[in-house]
Amino acid sequence: MGLDYSYEIFLPPENVARALTGLAELAPRDHTPPPLPVTLPGGERLLLPFTSRFKSEPVDCSAGGPLALDTSIMIGVDDAVRELHLRHTGRPDRIDGSGRAPVGYVYLTVRFSPVWHPDFASLQFTAATSEMSRMFERSASVRKVFTDLTAASGGACCLLDTEDDTFEICWLNGAPVSDETVPGRRFPRFHDLVAAWRDAAGQRGDRPAPAPCPPRVRYLIDPVAALGRGRPVEQFLGPVEAAGVPGIRWVEVVPARPGFEVVLHTVADIGSEDRWDLGEFPPLGPEGVDAEEDLGLEVATAPEARDALALAEHRTGAVRGRWVNQGVAQGEYRDFVRAGRPRPPSRLPSPTADR
16 A cells, blocks of 8 residues: 555634635646635635545535545645656646645545544645655655644644654644654643644633544545445444443444445443454443444445445444544544543444434
């Protein structure tokens, strides 16, 4: 598999429109798709010079769902940018008078109220190729684009994810940061980093803050395609409770012959930072922990992958922008544990009620 490095900006939800407007100013002027109408939570409408899943059809995020954009961004040319730009375009004439070149596609996912930090929105910019990922890591110009956007949009934090055990902190509370990571000496846990966030309006860092952590998983851009290749997909759904016993849920969509099965797993929350293999957790029923092996509950079947995902999302509360490859949801659970198991558990739902 290739590299999927990304920059992620965390900011107050009311600042998302400002961030997207600032991002639009960075779009190339010589070649843009038809304006993309986007409706944000709260009803605010924007026209953006990008596509969403390579289409220019209106996107309605008024209900709070994630926004996926395919962006191209003008970035100042340094050695790393020049190497990638010339290799792929062979056109030095596309460097503009300000010494900037277009870089794209950069895939942007906007999450308006992520489960890990519901008081903040996030903009995650993911490199499209391994070469671009290496450029993300090496280029000071790329880093400056994202830290400048963080500053201009009143963001609290900007992180660089290079798919290892730590995230590099690039911006925090109004100032650039270098040579600092999370986990690290200053912030041993993601919870500690989030507690230090304050917004541009002057929120103090010692005020109570949510106890989340940034997702450490690679969300699938096209889960339908993954299922079409015969690969199961899954999603961590978060905490529940049964008979006073804390538990967690995760759902998977599995290719079957014929069609696809939606299987919901509800298990006891017995893990730790060192124990996070969801397949080893005992099932959790209405009366508490069950001694039987967790085989999951089939809640739906469908002949087509797209229909199976829609049924999974309708019947379990899964979100389209958070599907991952099989075996990756346990990494999301591990981050949930590291964050201090945020948000109180809900009562155990009955997935059969909607069958």
